[in-house]
Amino acid sequence: MEKSNGQNKEMTAAESLALITETLNNSRKDILNNSSKYFVLWGCLLTVMSLVIYMLWHFTGSPKWNFLWFAMPIGYPIAAVMGRQDKGRPQNEIGRILGYIWTVFGVFSICTSVIAVYAVPMHVTLLIVVMLGIAESISGAVLKNWPVIIAGFILGVGGAVVAVLMKSEAQLLLFALGGVLLVATGLTIKFQNK
């Protein structure tokens, strides 16, 4: 059905239902399509950071490069700048739930990492990879997208096993994979809602 183009004509019942369905779908797609860029941003950042730390650790032999993880919040100002383009674009329930999921993941990851480094030593890679998988799977469930649900499951459950078996340095490659999955999630959302 065409857009109203300023017309205000009376419609049949079938036309009305078609208009409601189309308008709701278009609005939903527009909002979700826009939210996909944040998945791509965080995915790229995670992948690049993981690979940089992996290489620095590998070539210098020092695990201290892991402190670079605390630079990850640089993604927030970048996201804020990207958000300026969203001026006037409304938010819907799905976009808000996705925002909550990933904010909670971010806060839990940062707090767990700080505690692991400064207070109680723990297998932080295992914890974060499981949380990353859970956040990814829940996002998939919210988006009603099976590939994203399955990718989250593989990352979380498979990643937990691999995190225990791999040596510390190589565990960073798991995070790089997690980043790639985030980018893939963003692209899936984008193409699903074109």
Added chain:
Amino acid sequence: MFPKLDPILHSELRLAVMSILIGVDEADFTYLKKQTGATSGNLSVQIDKLMAARYITVEKGFKGKVPHTTCKITTTGQEAFNKYVESLKEYLSANK
């Protein structure tokens, strides 16, 4: 008996505006204009009608120096919209 369709909603542009607002927290005038493809004048008139029926609330203000109008669906509007959809479904199933 088939219920009478709500005349406020049974109009293309007003229905399009309500269909957008039902799925979002709130939407500004520019977004509604872009999504409906309506002219500013016609959209303003239809928004006023929806507001007069208490189906939406309209907040007018400024973002910096630019005028900014935000529309939000009310509970009355949600109920009217749901009732309208139910009436349409009844009508269509009765005419099958």
